[in-house]
Amino acid sequence: MSLTTLENYFLPGSGGEVVQLLQEYGERAMILAGGSFVHGLAARNLLPGVDVFIDIQKLGLADIVAGSGGLEIGAMARLADLASVSEIREDAAWGALSDALRCPPVQIMNTATVGGNIAAACPYFDLPTAFLAIGASVRTEGSSGSREIDLEDFFTGLFENSLAQEEFLTGVALSRPEPGSASAFVKLETNANDLAIVNAAVHMTVDESGACQAARVALGGGVNEIPLRSAAAEKLLTGQVITDELPAKVGQAVQADISPMADHRASAEYRSAMASVLTERALRSAIARMTGGN
Amino acid sequence: MKQLISIEINGEVHELAVAPQDSLLHVLREELGLIGTKKGCDTGGCGCCTVQIDGRAVYSCMTYAMSVQGKPVVTIEGITENGQLDPLQQAFIDAGAVQCGYCTCGTIMAARELLATVPDPDESQIRHAIAGNLCRCTGYQKIVDAIKLAAANSA
Numbered sequence: 507m508s509l510t511t512l513e514n515y516f517l518p519g520s521g522g523e524v525v526q527l528l529q530e531y532g533e534r535a536m537i538l539a540g541g542s543f544v545h546g547l548a549a550r551n552l553l554p555g556v557d558v559f560i561d562i563q564k565l566g567l568a569d570i571v572a573g574s575g576g577l578e579i580g581a582m583a584r585l586a587d588l589a590s591v592s593e594i595r596e597d598a599a600w601g602a603l604s605d606a607l608r609c610p611p612v613q614i615m616n617t618a619t620v621g622g623n624i625a626a627a628c629p630y631f632d633l634p635t636a637f638l639a640i641g642a643s644v645r646t647e648g649s650s651g652s653r654e655i656d657l658e659d660f661f662t663g664l665f666e667n668s669l670a671q672e673e674f675l676t677g678v679a680l681s682r683p684e685p686g687s688a689s690a691f692v693k694l695e696t697n698a699n700d701l702a703i704v705n706a707a708v709h710m711t712v713d714e715s716g717a718c719q720a721a722r723v724a725l726g727g728g729v730n731e732i733p734l735r736s737a738a739a740e741k742l743l744t745g746q747v748i749t750d751e752l753p754a755k756v757g758q759a760v761q762a763d764i765s766p767m768a769d770h771r772a773s774a775e776y777r778s779a780m781a782s783v784l785t786e787r788a789l790r791s792a793i794a795r796m797t798g799g800n
Numbered sequence: 801m802k803q804l805i806s807i808e809i810n811g812e813v814h815e816l817a818v819a820p821q822d823s824l825l826h827v828l829r830e831e832l833g834l835i836g837t838k839k840g841c842d843t844g845g846c847g848c849c850t851v852q853i854d855g856r857a858v859y860s861c862m863t864y865a866m867s868v869q870g871k872p873v874v875t876i877e878g879i880t881e882n883g884q885l886d887p888l889q890q891a892f893i894d895a896g897a898v899q900c901g902y903c904t905c906g907t908i909m910a911a912r913e914l915l916a917t918v919p920d921p922d923e924s925q926i927r928h929a930i931a932g933n934l935c936r937c938t939g940y941q942k943i944v945d946a947i948k949l950a951a952a953n954s955a
C-alpha cells in the first residue's frame with residue numbers, strides 16, 4: 507500500500523539527467539535508491555507534495571574500490587555488498603563498520619544502499635555512527651559540479667542534510683587508517699528488526715607504549731537530532747595509557763555532548779544512561795580488537 | 801499516470817501497466833494472481849512478502865514495481881520444477897515447520913538465498929538468514945530444523 511500517489515517515476519541514465527530532473531521538479535521530486543526508507547514514508551503519508559520519484563539505479567555507482575588511499579564506496583552499493591568486502595571484515599580498524607553491518611535483516615541488507623542510509627539523515631540508523639567514528643567524507647554531484655563534504659558537516663538536523671536541492675550523493679570515501687588502529691560499534695535495540703535506541707562507535711590508534719594517540723567517539727540513535735562525535739570523550743581518551751578504569755570514565759564523558767530525544771522507543775533519561783554504557787562497551791570491544799582478540 | 805513496463809517473473813516476461821507507486825507485492829498478487837507471496841505488514845517488518853530479485857531475498861512490499869524492470873524475480877510459485885517440490889518446500893513438510901503457513905513462503909524464499917550461498921549452514925547462520933521473517937506460530941525451532949534438513953538433503 508502506498509498513500510502517496512505519484513505522477514511520474516523516472517529512471518535517468520546519467521548524473522546530468524538527475525540534476526536536470528531535480529531542477530525541473532524541485533520540491534516535488536525525491537531521489538529513490540533502494541527505497542526502503544522512502545517506502546516507509548510513502549506508506550505513512552509522510553511525503554507531502556512529493557509526486558515524482560527519481561530512481562538512480564541506472565547510474566551504476568555501485569562499485570566498492572579498495573586502494574592505497576582507502577576505500578571508495580559508490581552511493582548505490584548495497585549494505586550486503588559492503589559487508590562482503592574482505593578488508594572490512596578483516597581489518598580491525600574498520601571493525602565498527604562490520605559490527606554495524608551485522609544489524610539489519612538480510613532483506614534490508616540486499617535492498618538498502620550506503621548512500622540512502624546516509625542521505626536519509628536519520629539519527630536511528632547505524633552506518634552514520636560507524637562512519638563518523640572511522641572518519642568518512644561523502645562525494646556529491648550537482649548543478650555546480652562535484653563536492654566532497656566531511657561526514658560531520660553533512661548532517662544538519664533531523665532528516666536534514668547539507669545537500670543542495672539540485673545535488674545528490676555519488677559515494678562515500680574512507681581514508682586508510684593508521685597502523686595500530688581498531689574500532690568497534692554496539693547497538694541497543696528492542697528486537698532484531700528494530701532501529702537503534704542508542705548506538706555508539708569508537709575508533710582508536712594506539713602507539714607502541716600503549717597510549718592512545720588518536721580517538722574518535724561517535725553516537726547515534728536519538729542521543730541528539732543528528733549522529734555526533736563526543737569531543738569530551740575523545741579528549742579524555744587521547745594521550746591516555748589504556749587502563750581497565752578508563753572505558754567507564756570515557757562513557758561518562760559523553761554526557762557533556764549529548765541531548766537525547768524521547769520517543770516511543772525510549773525516554774531521554776534512558777537514552778542518556780545507555781549512551782554511557784554503550785560507549786564504554788564499544789571502547790572495551792575496540793581495545794580487545796587492538797590486543798589481538800576479535 | 802500508469803506506465804507500461806515489462807518484468808520477468810519466474811522466467812516469464814509480463815507486459816503490465818502499473819502506477820508508479822505500485823509495489824512489486826501489489827503487482828504479484830493483484831495483477832498476476834501470484835498469491836503465494838503474502839502481505840503481512842506491508843512496511844518491511846514481517847518478511848512474509850519475501851521474493852528473490854537477482855537471486856537475493858528482498859521484501860516485495862517495499863520494492864517498487866518500476867524498479868525491477870530488467871531484473872529476474874523469483875516467487876514461491878517459481879521454485880517448483882516439473883511438479884517436483886524444491887528441497888526446502890519438502891523439508892518444511894517433513895520437519896513439520898508449517899502451522900498456519902502465513903509466514904512459510906517468505907521464510908522459504910529467504911532460506912533459499914542462504915542455501916545458494918552457504919550450502920551447509922550452521923544454526924547461527926540459519927537464524928541470521930531468517931531474522932527478517934517473523935513467525936507467530938512455530939517458535940522457529942522446526943523452521944530451523946527444516947532448513948538444516950533441506951541442506952542435508954541437497955548435499
Ligand SMILES: Cc1cc2nc3c(=O)[nH]c(=O)nc-3n(C[C@H](O)[C@H](O)[C@H](O)COP(=O)(O)OP(=O)(O)OC[C@H]3O[C@@H](n4cnc5c(N)ncnc54)[C@H](O)[C@@H]3O)c2cc1C
Nearest residue numbers: 539540541542543544610618619622623625632674675844
Ligand atoms: C525492517 C527494517 C530494518 C532496518 N534495520 C536497520 C538497521 O538495523 N540498521 C540501519 O542502519 N538501518 C536499518 N534500516 C534502515 C535502512 O538501512 C534504510 O532504510 C536504508 O539504508 C535507506 O537506504 P535506501 O537505499 O533504501 O534509501 P531510500 O529509501 O531510497 O532513500 C532514503 C533517503 O535518502 C535519499 N537518497 C537516497 N540515495 C540518495 C543519493 N544517492 N543522493 C541523495 N539522496 C539520496 C532519498 O531521497 C531518501 O530521502 C532498516 C529498515 C527497515 C525497513
Ligand code: FES
Nearest residue numbers: 840841842847861
Ligand atoms: S509484508 Fe513485506 S515485510 Fe511485511
Ligand code: FES
Nearest residue numbers: 900901935936937
Ligand atoms: S506458521 Fe503461522 S506464522 Fe509461521
